[in-house]
Amino acid sequence: MDDRKCECGHTNPVGTMLCESCGKPLDSRQQLTAETAKEFPDMRYEGMARRSQTYSKTVIDKIWNFFSSVKIAIYLIIITLIASAVGTIFPQQQYIPVPVYTEPEIENFYTSTYGTLGKIYYLLGFHNLYSSWWFVTLLVMIGTSLVICSLDRIIPLYKALNKPRLNQHESFLKGQKIYGSMELQEDKHDLFPRAAEELKKKGYRIYQEGNSLMGEKARFSRWGPYVNHIGLIIFLLGVLLRNLPGFYMNEYVWVREGQTVAISGTPYYIKNEQYTTEYWKEDEMPEKLDLQGGVIPKSYQTDAVLYVNKNKSLPGAEPDLQEVARGPIVVNHPLEYEDLLVYQSGVQEMQLGALNFQLIDTKAGNTPVGSVKLDLFETKPEQQVADGIKVRVLDYYPDFFLDASGKPATKTNVPNNPMFALEITSDKEPVKEKLVYLRGSIITEKQDQRYTLQIVKPDLIDISGLLVRKDKAMPIIYFGAFIVILGLVMGFYWQHRRIWLQRNGDTLHLAAHTNKNWFGIRKEVDHLVEKLELVMLIEQKKK
Amino acid sequence: MDVIQLSDWLLNIAFLLYVFSTIMFVLALTGKRWGKRSPQEHEERFGKIAYYIAVVGFLAQACYIVTRWIAAGRSPTSNMFEFMAFMDFCIILAYLVIYRIYRLTVLGAFVIPLGIIMLAYAYVFPQEVTPLIPSLQSYWLKIHVTTAALGEGILAVGFAAGLMYLVRTINQERRSKSTTWLEIVLAVVLMLIGFIVMDTSFAHSNQKTVFELPTQAQNNMGQMVNQQVVYTMPAIVAPKDAKLIQAGPMQPLFEAPGWMQGKDAARKLNTMIWSILSGLILYGVLRLLLRKRIGAALQPSLSNVDPELIDEISYRAIAIGYPVFTLGALVFAMIWASEAWGRFWGWDPKETWALIVWLFYSAYLHLRLSRGWVGTKSAWMSVIGFVIILITLVVVNLVIVGLHSYAGV
């Protein structure tokens, strides 16, 4: 006998488990009685044929079946979960507390801080786990699985849900988890209208055909998981999109007070007019705290100006800056201009900005002649100190050290350890003297120089760290997240419920099905039985 | 009395009421053969009393939140104490809602004690009203933290019901893998209690041990000095290469391994050891008193409960909590991270663990729906899920330090 042809005469597609027309289980081996009803096919897809259950010959079928399997999905989720946890055992490279710039330095950090385990962690690449090829592959596989499992099920489910299951085969009704039946003694004409009335009160929609009645509610909730999976797909797409050029830009700039810097890769410049850190004052705190002399920061703020360079498209032209936005940037409140966002992200406070000196004339009783300012960032090659007296900068090393061959050099461009070689000239008398500033002291070339420098308080400045970001994928990511939540709410806060009443001759069958919350539907069934004054024992099958 | 004091008192009152409520629940379940009433009537009556006491406790705690909010001028969800207290509030809230649906008395006998433990754990942290540091100054703080805590609170009810299912159904006649694991879960609960008891009792005794570390840090005056660590609990384990400068009640027995980094690592290890020890002692005492497995001792009190109903309650709680958790701990967190740090996701340990919790419950839902994992398997999953939440709250906050860590113990 052809399995696909049901006794009701309907021919079903290959793979169908419950006849599309009458709901009778189709597997000929399974002659369902009330006793074997436990083996009643799963109602999840309403017994509809799914591609993955039907074909398994070609490679494409095999791949399709692999990705549409929920078992595989669960494995993927669990592997991702474990991998994510492994990534938190030691800090990821981006969270290393000390600055590291080169691979050996990174390796050294993990080895010296965490010993052998740290070394293994580093060698396995777990210090950059979340951007590793295999972790990204896992996410892509979850995405693929989401797409394929949705395609595999959406159409069968749509077909099944769109056609109310009325006039079902007895074995369909008996196979339901909640089921009861009774013999109708007298002819109760008003039974179905009253049932319809009661069910409507509970929010059910009524379908009726001859001797069969079905109340259904919240069918849409069956779409919840699909909506949420589509949301996840959109979300993951958004995340992938950020890897395309133009979608995502992320620049970190350090800007000194008063400085204007170009934001690379954009026509924008940003100026730090002033940086301030505020601390909570004692009278502002709701409760007196013992901070042991410490302080709690209240705000980090950069007053910034954003400019656009009008001459960006003219190669070699001087920048022509035009102000486009201005305002304070504080944590949690970035500066916005079109799709550009500038965040307050870090600060280096009280950094050396300029060294200050008094020029002393030793021949004139150590009298001060004038003041010298050596800016550590924009050093003037020469400055006039007093009438006819000039100071020239011969050499400047911001981060001074002696290299392997013993020559002076600079480690970085950051003035951590500034060293100046200076020359002082005077017009009046032919004086040309040299001296060196290093680590807070002055070294003169000759013993009895006429001019020397006396160190006075340096200029301290704040350097503000600003994060400049452009993320065109953000709306997609948020939209995906919104769809996820929408799907979850649909799927979990409503449940698809159906209650069937069917009369076959003198027998009245009552069956109920829901995808979730059996407790809830059971209460409604009991309520119905009570209102209709049915003498019926409702059985609820155990799983 | 000022407002802060008032709010502290309200929380203490809530705590006491939860304790009374638990006592009533225990009486409801154990005292069935007293007096003239039928066992069912007895359980119903005492269950009702217990429920209403819990409601009053809940109201007191709600007033605590309102008064503390007024006093602080910001939402009371900004440090570890406030967060744990708020999460406790959410557990009770979730319980009250689930109780209204299912009307199952014994549920309270498991959930309310869980709430008490969470609240007691909150008291371990400094209780002062601290002003907000810049990164917390955002209305997303309240939105994100409250929703995430609510989600975790509802999932906690799923855990309590799952645990009930295991206590009810595991065969206690013979020792088996299941009975052993159940005892382990119960012992872990006792360790948490042990930690709370140890911490509160030593916090007020003046038995401090002070070590000087070999590492240096800048003090308030800008000078480099050797760091010091103060233990409130007696020192079993000393920091590596540290000098004892003030002896406590006992000599340290050994040094922490060298790979345990950070100023406070050894002290945290010491606290952990004490918690485990005290939990095990509590467990041993209980075993001696009961003369059987704790699971076996608890089982009779649940004999009237339909296991399928508890299974459904556990699942329902998780089904309700999962979307809330997704919204609060992931979506709102992303929006806030995007505003505060300029990135919606950064694989910070706290963020990663929220993702882990979420993935775990996703696996739970798929297993339950598609592979028919109901009953025992599902109950174990709900227990493991809550253990992961606890890891997120306790271990990640205290041991792994990230951007999110509030001030720790």
Ligand code: HEM
């Ligand atoms: C991180 C990724 C995933 C999340 C968060 C997720 C979430 C969910 C949720 C919340 C449900 C509803 C469960 C319930 O109603 O109890 C669900 C159902 C489902 N998920 Fe996923 N899922 C994910 C990945 C996948 C993947 C990769 C597949 C591919 C096979 C899949 C297949 C299914 C199926 C078949 C259902 C049942 C749908 C139905 O009721 O008709 N899920 N998922």
